[in-house]
Amino acid sequence: MLNYQCLETKSLCGTSHIELDGIHIYIDPGSDDSLEHPPVSEQPDLILLSHSDLSHLGGLVYAYHKYDWKNAHIYATLPVINMGRMTMLDAIKSNLVGDITKEQVNQVFDSIIALRYSQPTSLLGKCNGLTITAYNAGHSLGGTLWSLLKESESILYAVDWNHSKDKHLNGAALYSNGHILEALNRPNTLITDANNALVSTPSRKKRDEALIESVMSSLYKGGTVLLPVDSSSRVLELCCFLDSHWSSTQPPLPFPIFFLSPTSTKTIDYARSMIEWMGDNIVRDFGIDESLLEFRNIHTITDYSQLSSIAPGPKVILSTSLTLECGFSQQILLNFMSQNSNDLILFTQKSRCQSSLAKQFIRYWEQACKKLMDIPPPVGLYAEHNIKVKRMEALAGEELKQYQEQQLQKISRTAEDSALELRNKTILDEDLSSSSDEEDDEMGLTPEAPGAALGSALFLSGKSFDLNLRDQSVQNLQTKYKMFPYVEKRRRIDEFGEVVKQEDFVIINEPMNNFEAEASPSDSTAIDPTGKRKWSEINDGIHGQNEDELQEEIPSKIVAEDLMIRISCQVQFIDIEGLHDGRSLKTIIPQVNPRKLVLIHATDEEREDMKRTCSALSAFTKDVYLPKYGEDINVSIDVNAFSLKLSDDLIRNLIWTKVGNCEVSHMLAKIEKPSESEIQDSEANEEDAKRNDAEKEADHLPVLNPVTLRSDLARAPRAAPLLVGNTKLAELRKALLDQGISAELKGEGVLLCGGVVAVRKLSGGKISIEGGLSNQFFEVRKMVYKMLAIV
Template identity: 45%
Template sequence: MLYFSPISDPGKGIASILSFGEIKILLDPGSDDLLSEFVVLDFVPDLILFSHSDIFHLGSFVNGFKNCGWHNVPVYATLPIFNMGRVTMIDCYKNLLDDSISKKDIDEAFDSIITLRYSQPTSLSGKLDGITITAYNSGHSLGGTIWKITKDSENIVYCVDWNHSKDSHLNGSILYSNGVVLDALSRPTTLITDAINSNVFIPSRKKRIEAFFDSIRITLIQLGSVLIPTDAATRSLEFCWILERYWQQHNLQYPIYFLTHAGSKLISYAQSMMEWMSDSIISEYGSNGNVFEFAHIKIISNEHELSSMVSGPKVILATSANMDCGFSQKIFLNNIAKDSKNLVILSQKSIYYENSLSKDLLDRWNMVTKGYNQSIASSVVLNFSRNITIRTLVPLVGDELEKYQEKEKLSREKKTTELILEFQNRDLFDSSDSDSNDDDDDNNNHRMHFKNDSIVAKGSGSLLNPGIHDLYLQTNEIKKMLPRCKMFPTLEKRRRFDDFGEIIIPEKFVRVMEEDLDFNITNETNKSINTLTKKRKWGGVSNNVQTRENTDKDVHIPSKIVVSEEKIMIKCSLRYIDMEGLHDGKSLKTIIPMVNPRKLVLIHSNQETRNNMMTTFKTLVSFTNDIYSPLQGEVLKIGIGLNSYNLKLSDDIINTLRWKKLGDYNISHVIGKLKFCTDSFPNETDLPTLDVLPMNSNLKNIPQSHPLFVGDVKLAYVKRLLQEQGHIAELIGEGMLLCDGLVTVKKIAGDKVILEGGISQEFYDVRKIVYDSIVEFL
């Protein structure tokens, strides 16, 4: 049976559990910008799926991977989420000044993700046998995903935070394109979607873009600065793109700064994933790779570079979006809040959580502009005081520093000893181990790195010195092998191949003497670009692609986080312009009925939006009555109640089957008799066999069935076929198709189709097309 349960606190993630019997699928284990609540389960999930690369959808993943035993859980996402999610988490932990999770922990977690392309069905194995997952473009973010999850008769479409409209750098969702719902996503057994904007009307993108740049231009002319708090990897790309293009078109000289701890990685990843972007970008740039090379945007990756920002009017993009930590909070407190000439533009209300600074500012803006008769309310000047929680990193001194160093020393000794013992206990000469240890690609000919002070290794009998060296194990096995092994025994690694040939390890082709590969490679690239382009400079820094700091080179200083509160006076200007790339109420109420699910589950919504959506859908004649909106922790039974079984077919019955094609399936109607295994000790894998009925069977006892129709009549498909045959067909009202003004085809709840009209050639033509769209068994 199929169950669904939201498990995240509303406003602090969108995580949920989808259960197929004993199989538990964790969807979007997110958190908030402060990582105040992690997804904690009393079991280890069997599968994890990600829809987007922001904190709201994956903020709990690294913690779960490190501390909750998710190491062996299969995790699936698209390539952009695999890359951008990594950027998001690096920036998040840097913003929080939290060193409990290292970059190595983040890399290990995201390296475990299996990447998929759009529309690539993937059949899972092992415990997940029988489940097929497919990713589809959802819009909203680079690599954003609608998941189709299929098992037996269940067909689940998990579709959260989607956008049917195009952005500057993204195509709209494939769910609804060119006025048609994608066939592969239509009529699912269950549609799980969000209702966050169900009562919101969003003005056209053109109007919002105009309002956005009008606000920026007016503020800059008045010698003020603009702060745009944003996330690290999803909507920030859209802001960078439209700002760069606008500055180029209008030849503006005001500086733009993008403040994020992982900006260099973000831009590098974006440049390598053009095929995931909009058709307009692909057609404009082709395969040149020049996309996201900015002449007007300078990336700042650490606080030491903040002093390089010029004084005077400027535009600042900064993380995090909620302004409770990170660059955005620091810039707001020090540069923006106290001057009415400065402007804050809020744009991503769906991820603002209660009591955050951004949510507080948005509530005040809504209260002031409530009576404004404008599609996009203008900016307002604030004048109030507020307590701000500030996180500061203070170096450890005295006893605290000594305790920290002792703890770190013990931890290093423990890890080193465990590593040595593990290595020592391996059977180096068992050929079968050669295959099982293929994944140890990081061990370069079994040389080991020890960066701590000298440690006595148990069992080695020698003192291990810092640096790189061979670890010689004096065991009985090695002594026995000496006559045969003239050289130190090594394991030959299996060569790995994919569809394009042998997999290349990039590190093997980089200069050996580089101390920091990423840093040097990036700087060499930037130097070459700057030399070729020779763009003018602000303050000695090139306006072209900026020197990208490598966050990995930060020297670790033992420190502690001190949390304090500061009361500040806020006198700046504020405006909200929706730029988060999500659906609105109109699109939700138009597209979901066209998807026409058998059951609808609404999540990520408050009481008002839930009531709004459920009231609207319950008035639709042809829409399902199975509409649910579960609360946090509520377990919802959403299975369609059909049973499926695995059987063996005998050769005799196979010869009697007449197969009919229906979509991607071949189906046949069959009557037979089950025979069960009669062994005294049956194997769990033994299946019952379906065989033909014996000749002496009593025909009266055979179950009788009426004509059976299998499939789904899609009015849009019937309309297209009728028009191709020269008929006039148009959709009128909800679930009704009018053909030649004489015949109607109506769909009503319960999968019923009604064909009405007088006896005529048109009636028989329409009936034939309707019958051809399904499979009939007499």
Template identity: 35%
Template sequence: MTAYIKFTALSGAHNEDPLCYLLEVDEAKILLDCGWTDKFDPEDLKQLKRIAKQVDAVLLSHADIEHIGAYPYALGHLGLNCAAYATFPIHDMGQICMYDAYQSRADVEDFSTFTLDHVDAAFDKMVTLRYSQPFSLSGKCKGITITAYAAGHTVGGTIWKVKKDTDEVVYAVDYNHKKDRHLNGTVLMTTEALGRPSVLITDAYNAKNEQPLRKTRDAALVETIMAALNAEANVLIPVDSSTRVLELAYLLEQHWAFQRLQFPLVFLAHQSYRTMSLAKTMLEWMGDGVAQAFTQRREAPFDFKFLRTLYRIKDLEKIKGPKIVLASLSSLDTGWSHHMFREWAAVEKNIVILPERGIPGSMTRTLYSAWNSRADPQAVDGIRPAVNVELDIELNAKQKIPLEGEELSEFLAREQQRREQEAEALAKQRALMEDEESDLDEDEVEVAEVANILASVYDIYVKDQMRTGGFFKQSQSYRMFPVHESRKRVDDYGEQIDPSVYMKGEYQFAMQQAAEEAEEPQAMDVDKIRPEEDLIPSKYITNDIELKIRCKVIYIDFEGRSDGRSIKNILPQVAPRKLILVRGSEEATQELAEYCLSTESMTSEVYTPHIGECINVSAATNIWQVKLTDSLVSSLNMAEMADYELAYVSGIIRFPNGEDDTTATPMDVHEDMESSTAPIPSQPAAQVPILDIVPIQLQKQHRPILVGDVKLSEFRRLLQNEGFSTEFVSGVLVVNAAAGSDSGSVVVRRAAAGKLSLEGKMGDVYYRVRKLLYGQHAIL
């Protein structure tokens, strides 16, 4: 069956805003990402609010605010009530990301847009998957299978394939085909499962950018940092709290360890310790370089010896001298990065290194635009130098300060008064209940006691078998002590065990004493992921200030996305039947769309929807659904092809409900499992009739049909594995070409309409190659 597919961009289309899209497959509504900015303005979610209650599933592709930021808010306030699907790292790192974002805002204002309870509830509803693990959805999404594939860019980053019947929709945004130090590249071009999809949804964010080599970028970053530190300057790198920061931290730790540098290297974020602790448990999701370091050199990746993880600004103030700080959040609008930028921006020798361009409207994008307009366009190896930026920006500075003096006394008095009023109200309620009980007769008293027990905090109601009442009275109950079982904590390796439970008293005392004698209790409790609430009486103040920016700024691309040239090479290899371009500036979107339309090997159906625009990307024709009898199915000779089983059957199709079948004509049917396919005029899938098929002897035999598409490069690898020597000559695959002779040579070429032709002298080589070539197809 061909599905009825519609697509609507809710955010991130013809602009560089966060990503959020609605994919409709027949009756199912699937939300692709649920991004927001760290300003957390509910006005940005108007489109999401309109459809949130109708969503049946959410697919999350990366663990940063631009992909998951609105998910807790939508679950708590917009009526989103469905499961979300993500990989294990996206679940764990995404929760840390949202904790850090909440704490960053709560540190400077009375933030109530969403709470930590909303974050916990949202991630508790998340279903975690592994790469290449097909997962069948239920409910309105019944019949739809989703599969996650590696996207690169971030640990656990995902390309989603949504499949129903013969339709496949691939959602691939923010992917990276190049290897990072801690990640492998995407599998978008290397796996057949993602090739030739019905619809490909991808972004044009980097369509106009060219990325220097990784070696060049790494060297430029290190040289810029060392030049600043040697000049007694401070270096600030605004980073996210859980994703791309791992690449920068891993790179700088390796350089510090190799050079034995003494300059302070700091990662400052509210969840910094937990980020690095969780990174140690995700080695299987990382690249070959990390795995090789762990298995061959016995190194423990992300067990840093030079990088300090801090979560309080007062700990950073204790470190004297020039230092490099990786601070969250990456927008420079809030969090510790904003705090440090306000302190260091006025000093000319200090430098801010931007690893990404930032979203429009952010402080990071403002600095990037200023650097881009002033930097020398003559780049050295693709890296443009740092420049001194001179800007005066009006800021609304927010700050949280503890209460003192009279304000603190008034606050404590109000709290005391509130507690007394609550205690007085509770006492009056108890007295009223006792008065009501005294007015009841004996039977009513007994019933009231039972009701009181059931309504209290006691665990269970049990009859007292040792005590009997009157002739018509029930046995009275006795109360049970309440039992509270603490929630078991489970990680990827099973239930977490507290060793102190099994230690004797003297060992417990020794451990407690050692903990108290620790000089700096900096390490957080990683098992307790949720941060503690700040109970110190405080108030929030706001001041309008003028921020004078005089420091140096440089942009070095560590976004971890494929650049424009790579994207233009990748899309023809994927070869989608229909292409939807989303997130990207107006110019980038238009340029990539024009390139795809002008490329012969690309589809001519390229869509660039605007915000709120719904487009129909269903197939031009649907197919009949045919019922076959058990006897017919058992007689078919099935041939396997990818995820399908195919067979050939001849018959006459007729309508089953007594409808006129005088127009029924013999036709060939290609059988796909228990349904056969034949084109009909375009119509919604819900209106496709279900037909019966009656087998007849139209013809004793038919011309064999080869189903499948084989790439010459893949067929060459197969031949080499079978012991053949091969080479490409002018686009033609030559097999077993002997020097100075054509004896035993076979030529495989791609003919018109994408068909493969086999040429050569009859012999052992020819027949073996032909057998292998036929084996790559389903012969019906």
């Protein structure tokens, strides 16, 4: 049973919920800048992440802690994990999110299991029998198409994919060199988006030229160019493109480029450490060009105050967030974009700006230019807008007092829990020999202290005290009882002497590999007894601690206010989003040829247009679904699949025929249920406890035995030979051309052979050969039979 449901979230891409034979799978729990995720009806067993932007993982940390998703296994590629971590940290700082902390982000992303492309992974536990595989999706570094296989069900989840190459990425594995990848061809269910189904995007060369022309025109007029970007996905493409143009221009351009984000430096460092995940051109040039991905012309800035020290003048600023609703891009909009009418706000992503200030600006540009050209020029924007601005304000007065009291209570509870945990651990480690009582007598720790508890016992009783021992219950004690809580660990002794713990003698300061050798001695506290460290514990990445982390945290609160701003600048949109357009979508999806198609993450007009295109194809499936948010649809395939066990006698007499990567055989057998005695003998087997649940369950399956009795043979049906396999028209055309027979593809699953015979692919995998009786007809039919296995 396969059910699909798209959950409505605060992002354009709703969370996908797939229920496959009782396994609950959540894919891309996204959100907007608020980082919130709505509650779900079922706890996830498996979570998959496709891309590293907020639309695909923005709600993960919130739901992980709020709805207790800790029991679910989370899978993603390494770049999605690293870049997703940067995305979340940037969103927390940019939007001043107080409900999610940096430690919570690191906890979630440290728990994600990393996969490589084309690496089938068989899952265990409740997900037993399910195999997941990640494939390159383009669009973003580490972007993923997910293939899910379980028995007769095969699902391909492909959203936000890009079939064409970028500056730093290869195209999607779905469509490469004019062909669909064999492993992704003909899935039972294809879940994909219909974004840009109504749009025909100009060539990349034209878009690059238009972007450079608009940027340089504004700079030479003395304006500042603002490019609102995401924090870690498509911003890398813009950095590669702009840095390459600045480096190739002679004489050098005098205009600086700034990448302004709280995590800009770490984002580029992460990208430089994952060259192998990038495009063929970058991988090939790596080692030849030492300056690869160093971005010599781009200055990374993590604090908005650093812009004040830069000399005024024209400049290019890549700034987060993408929506202009928060972060540094909002501050630049407030302070820069009302001074010079030659300033330019250049948008490169449109689908991620729904219901935001950026979307309003893009809509204004579309209405003003009226699409008279493929890439219309910038238009002037002179207007007043009311926007909400968040800022941090230090606590004072009664609010500061309440905050300090809450912190003291928190510290007290933490200390009590730590002492209780230590006490319990000590009790478990106590030696059960009689020498423990003698140690108590020697130390003078008698339990008969009148009217007071001793040491840690007082601490565990719920009282708390500071360094001056100002607690009233402690002041009433005698002087000799005024001490800090301390629990002495008792020595454990066996027949060989005192028990020695190996971890107490591990040299933790000695680096275990080359990467740790580069870390400073001060990082030794992040090393565990095994010598290994988590990626997030090495001062959160490649660089050391940020300066703002070294400063004492000032108690503050978030204050939001509405401001009326005046904007006087130029606005333009050029698509550098790295997504498929309508032409590529309507060309590639029919070639994938799924048995069932589910269209999500697009407007109703785009999905209806894509459905009409698919309905017009005679050889394409008619099962096309357009689910609404929250609608649960059944997309199970109509097959009768049963689990049976073959007897040894039957297996010895089978004749196998190879079909592609598989082998098939025709058999004549009868089904028999295992007897009660056989089941009991199996359960009574001494080695039964060593077998897993799958092997035990197989003992109860019906058994296929060969037909030996004449009465059974007389009742058995007479089956005609079966043709097994999948005939591909492209391969058939090549085979016919090799035999000297002309063949031409006419589209919609029709191959015209010799001008008189037509081979047509019908729905359900059937093939029709049409034509008059002639030598060519039989030659074509013979060639089709050769491509199939006769069983």
